Amino acid sequence: MKQHASTRRLALALAAAFAAPLAVAATPPREVAPRYDASSHVFRLDAGKVTYAMGVDPDGRLQTLYWGARLAADDPLGPATPAPERSSFDPKGALSRQEYAGWGGNITAMPALKVKFDDGNRDLILRYDSYRIDHGALAILMRDVKAGVDVTLRYTADPATGVIGRSARIENKSTQALTIDSAAAATWSLPSGSDYSLRYLTGTWAGEWHLQTRAITQGATVLESRRGSTGDENNPWFAINRGGAWNEEHGDVWFGALAWSGSWQIRVDEDILGQVRVTGGFNPFDFGYRLKPGESLDTPVFYGGYTADGMGEASRLLHRFEKASVLPHGEQAKLRPVLYNSWEATEFKVDEAGQEQLAERAAKLGVERFVVDDGWFGARNSDHAGLGDWTVNRTKFPNGLKPLIDKVHTLGMSFGLWVEPEMVNSDSDLYRAHPDWVLNFPDRQRSEGRNQLVLNLAREDVKAHVFEVLDRLLAENDIQFLKWDYNRNWSEPGWPQMSPDEQQKVYVAYTRNLYDILRRLREKHPGVEIESCSGGGARVDLGVMALTDEVWPSDNTDASDRLSIQDGFSQAYAPATMMSWVTGSPTWVNNRAMSLDFRFLSSMQGGLGIGANLLTWSEADNTTARHYITAYKAIRTTVQRGDLYRLLSPQNRAAWSATSSVSTDRKQAVLFAFQRQGEEARAFPTLRLQGLDPVARYRMRFIHGAAVPGTPEVASGAYWMAHGVDLLIKGDFDAAGAVFEAP
Structure with a gap:
């Protein structure tokens, strides 16, 4: 059966978000073939204005050789050689620029992978085994044969922008169980130098997206979220400049973004030789992922790019890549409609007559989408109750949502609803029926944020319930849009239904089940668009962007x-994903x-919305x-x-x-x-x-x-x-x- 182009593009974006087996082997829009030189054992990817190369050294380790401006096809890039040992305190394991290092041997640098086996062994040395190239994607198999661990490194290169996607699949081939203590998606290595500086994004609620700059010096800079989701304290993006002259138009810039919506970490290290490494993936804090024999773990995708034309071009390259290869429907995506959201006008005091009045006002202005925010469901008269009970409040909407939806459609606008399906109030029918469904440690406190608890989506019964209530909501109502909110961090992240040595899988299982719910909803209701919101911009990343149409960068609407x-x-x-509202003054x-x-x-300057109380506006x-x-x-x-x-x-x-x-x-x-x-x-x-x-x-x-x-x-x-x-x-x-x- 021939697949529609937009469906195929969505499938590719989802595969990247999940880092599923051979996800990168799917055919890209314009194929780029990696090359392997058997004589020098060098792999090379050329895409856009970028060349990326790595080689196998005599010890069998895969070493980064080059990442920068595109080189001529016949320029030599190998062979790879082990780093020289400076002293017994600076062995080659500490200084080699490995693509994906296991923690083993004499390594002292930050590894990409650290494991422990049930027999007490924690030594892991990954050596090159084989490779394959399939439809423009490169897969390199690294192995520790004696330990019984296989790691398949996956590489894609976007031909238009030169953005490279990297991820890893970790497999337990041994006869005993192992626990992954930490797992990165990739390590990026830059040329040796002493004049690098780092840019990254920090923030807090209502104060997101502050751009920070600091010199990279010997030691480490750690960007992370331990919150269970992306977080706004740091965002999983980095940019590195060489020469210290940050400019929108000129200068070498290496940049990257991690496609993961759970707890994450990006670590920037400079060693004694001036070698800069960027390692990113799952946050190792409170992390432990147990693999029985035959089981595997896929990391997120860590994207990276390079330009010689300054920060402005670095952003534009990433924007183009996101629009073409990450967002649902890619270049065929619809333009963001002009939106009205009723929160500022009514807060929780929504009802059919009031919403219809606002809809009439919005339509006369030329608004194209009308969204009812919080307060339409359950016993939701404040943020203290009702969350989790996704049934229409019949006091506010006696005949359900249909009369309002029909009115909105008659006015020429599409209709949307606010939902927060991952959360529950303790004062709700759902929590009273299933108090065990939230993240918790038995016999310990259950800390609330915004008077709510976090449903444990890692549980299959919770995942099924969340999908079913949203599926029913969309099936029974002619809805075109969901504003999907998420209003607190994790606390007490226990999973009592699992054995103690399996509970820390919650950090991965939760996020993957969230992705699966979004994917299945999109497949079953292809006409519904979704906005990712987390108390503002606390869940914005390339993982969730592959499954949503727009994001909410901040609750702060001060212009x-x-x-x-x-x-x-x-x-x-990309501004194409960014919603921005006109609100009251x-x-x-x-x-x-x-x-x-x-x-x-x-x-x-982004997707235009209005959130003001239109009933107070003059002519x-x-x-x-x-x-x-x-x-x-x-x-x-x-x-x-x-x-x-x-x-x-x-x-x-x-x-x-x-x-x-x-x-x-x-x-x-x-x-x-x-x-x-x-x-x-x-x-x-x-x-x-x-x-x-x-x-x-x-x-x-x-x-x-x-x-x-x-x-x-x-x-x-x-x-x-x-x-x-x-x-x-x-x-x-x-x-x-x-x-x-x-x-």
Whole structure:
């Protein structure tokens, strides 16, 4: 049976997210064939502007040889040689750049894999055995024959971006059980140097996506989440620059992102020789994965890329890869509709009449999707009760959801619902019936967060229940969208139904069962789109992105704060996935007042949504909103599918911010510029656009704002990029938006 292109692409993305056996062997859109030179024992992948190479040394270890700018096909890259021993304290095991090192022999560097056998042995030395190439994917088998452990390393290379995907399958081939103490997806090794610096993302609730920079020195930097999910304290993404000159347009940048939505760790090490390694995968904290003879464990996929053209290009490469190869439906994905969410207007006080009134207001503005947030189900009148009881509250909706859904559809909008299916209130019918279904240690406290407990999705009965209630909800109601929330960290992560030596599998089993629920829902209800939300941006990663259509980067909807949040988000993730709402003023976050113009322009840099109470808007507000929604629909293909250029950074509370998005055919560019605070009569900086066709003629028109007198309406791309444009922006919270179009 011939598979539809979008279904095939989704299957590929899911396989990558699960790191299933031979997942990387599926046919990519444009095949890239790895090469093996038998004479030098060198493997090589060439894709985009990148070459990646590794070789087998005389000891049988697989060593990284090169990762950087693309080389000529006949350039020599081997053979691999063992690292020289500096002293008895610095053996070659400590200094060799292994692709995937087991903890064994004289290794003192951070290994990719550490195991212990029931007989007490903890020594593991992985040596090359064989390889195969299948439909553009490379699989290399590493073995410790005596210990009885096989590790299959899997490699893909995206031909358009040069992004490489790496993962591992660990198999117990011995006659005794073993426990995996730690398992990485991959170790990335960079050329020796003493001038590297690291960028990474940190945050907290309502303050996500802060971009941090620090020099890499001898020692380790550890980025991680121990929270059971991705977390917002760190995000599983990194970028490394050589030379210390961080620039959007110039400089060598190595970057990577881990496709995993559970507890994770990325560790950046520099050794005594100036060799930098990045090892990432499952978080080893409280981790223990037992394998009986014949059993296996697949790691997540750890993606990595390289560019010589600065941080801006590093982000654009990752964005292109995400849009084409990670997100459901790939390049055939629908544009994000203009959305309205009723939370700010009603909170838990939802009812049929009130939601219909809001829907009527939203439709008149040009909104395309109406979403009912928390409070529509069970005894859900506050966050203290009802969570887990996914039946319609008949007091609020006497005839179920159908009358409201029909009304929304009649108004020309699709319909969505908020759900939080992984959680339960102790005051709920579900918890009273199944108190054993939550993560817990017997006879210990059960800590609550937001008055809720975490259902243990690792249990097959819990997984089946969650799927069944969501499947029934979607089957019985004509729903097009789910806002899937997740509002607390794990605590007491026990799994009492399992034996003590099996319980720590919960970290892997939970996340894989979550993925399976999402996958099965998408297969059974292909018309339903899903947003990943976790109290804001606490579950944003390439694993969950393979199964959802958009993500919620932060509960903080303050339009000024959002400039920094969105800038940090865009370092790693495509604006096509990023939802941003226009909400009330003054904001609930900072009690800060901003114009509706500023709020709309801030939100139009991603997927546009509205979360304000429309019942309080004046007719002037409605007119303004209609203007911006109409303008957004004319530019959203460029914003969501084009290339993003960060012109002025709002990081570290900077006064200015500016971005531009350029369509793939370079016929349209959209410029957004913001001033948070005016001081000392300073003029707004001249903005020089990027990514335009230098010989094309672009006409400039404004969505809002104006240029200084004398600015031409039409000029070449070269003019707008070299001469630039000066905008009339003055005062606090002023902004401008302009469109540049070529015939």
